[in-house]
Amino acid sequence: MTWTATVTTLGFILISMFVSLWLRLKLERDLIIGTIRATIQLISIGYVLHFIFTSNHWYWIGLVLLVMITVASQNAAARGKGIPWIFCRIFLTIFIVAGFTLLMMLFLHLIQAKPQVLIPISGMIVGNSMVVSSLVLNQMRQQAEQMREDILVALSLGATSRQASMRLTREAIRSGTIPIVDSLKTVGLVQLPGMMTGLIIAGTNPIEAVRYQLLIMFSFTASATLTSILMGLFVYPTLFNRAHQFIGWRGKTDK
C-alpha cells in the first residue's frame, strides 16, 4: 500500500462525518479525536516495531513485553478496585502465562525466535490473558455475594478458606475458559479471525495462514485456562482473613 492510498482511506471517515452532521449525531468531535489518536498510535507503534526489528536486540523485545503486560494488568485491575495488591496479582498471572506459552512455542519449534514473530504473538496472548482476567474477576465478585451463605456454612462445618471457596473458585475458572472454548466451535463458520485474514491479504497461502491461526487459537485455549486458574488461586485468599473468616469482596461493587 502506498502513502497516498493510506491518506485516501480517510474517505471512510468522511462518510461517517457526513452522516453525523446530516443526522445531527454530534459524533464529529469524537470522530476527529479518534481518527487522530488511532493514526498517531498506530504510526508510532509501526516505527517502534520497525526500529526493534532492525536493531534485533533481545532486551528491546523484553521491554516491549513488559510494557504490554503492565498496560494489560492496569486495564484488568479496574475490575478489582479495592482488592489489595490486585495489580501485582494480575501482573504475575499474565507474566507467568505469557512466559510459559511463549517458551512452550519456542521449545516445540512452533514459531521462530525473531521479533517479527515474537512481538505480535505475545501481544495477542497478553491481550487474551487480560480479557480472561477481567472475566474471572467479574465472576468472583458476583459469586462472592451469591454464595456468601454457602461459604459461611462450609466454614462453620470446619472448612478451611480454600475448601469453603472451592465452588466459587471453580465457577470463576469455568467462566474464564468458556468463551474461548465456544469460539473454537464456531471459528471459520461465523467469522474469519483477524490475524488469518491479515496474513491472507499480505499474500500468505491460506493453508499456511490457517496453520498459524490454529496455533494461536489452541495456545489461547491453554493460556485462558492457565490464566483462570492462576487468577482464581491468587484472588480467592483476599476474600478471607487469617482466621479463616469470610470478609467478602472488598472492591467497590459499582461498575
Add this chain to the structure above:
Amino acid sequence: MPKSQPLIELREVTKSYDSPEGRTTPLKEVSAVIPPESVIALMGPSGTGKSTLFRLLNRLEDPDHGSITYKGKPLSEWDPILLRREVHYVFQSAVLFPKTVADNLNYPLKLQGKSMSEEEMARLLERVGLSKSYLTRSIEKLSGGEKQRVHLARSLSLNPHVLLLDEPTASLDPESTERIEQEMRCYREKGHTVLWITHQPEQARRIADQVWHLESGHLRQEEMKR
C-alpha cells in the same frame, strides 16, 4: 473439667455493624457464663442479635470489644477450624450442598479427609427422624422441613462439644419438633452443651435449664426450676 468452672465465658462483648442507614449495635457489653452440660434457650425479638452472638461463639466473626473464652482459653488462641468443629453453629437457614443427602452428611468428615459408612449416615438421619431411604435423595427435591433436618444431621456428624442451634425446629411439625427436643436432651445427658434460639416460650420451658433474653443489646438471664 469440674462442673463449677464455666465452659464458655463472655466478658463485656460488644459488636456493631455499620451500614449506609447507620450503625446498629446488636450486642452491648454482654457478659455471661455458659456452664458445661446445660441447655440454654436464647430468646428475643427478631433482629436483636441472637444469630450475631452465635457467629461470635463460632468465631465466624470477632467482637469489636470484650473477650470470649472457651475452656478458659480466649477464642482467638484456638485454631479456628478446630474450634468451629467443637463449638459448632447450625445456621438458621438450611443450606445444603450438591447433590444428595449422603453427600451432605459426609461433607464435614470429607473436609478432614475421612469418610462415613452408610450405617453411620443412616444413624444420623434416624436421630433427626428421617429414614435411611433419604440417603440417595437429591437435595433439590426435599421439603423445607426435610432440608432443615438434613442440615441438623450433617452438623451432628461432627459430634460437637457445644451445639449452637438457630431455630432448628422453625419449619417442623409438632411431632418432628418433639423428636429433635428429645434428641437434644439425650445429647446433653452425654455431656454436651446446647444453646438453642427459639421464639416459643413453651419450647424454652420444655428444653432449657436457663433462658436468656436478648433485647436491645442487653442480656437477661432466667434460671429454670427442674
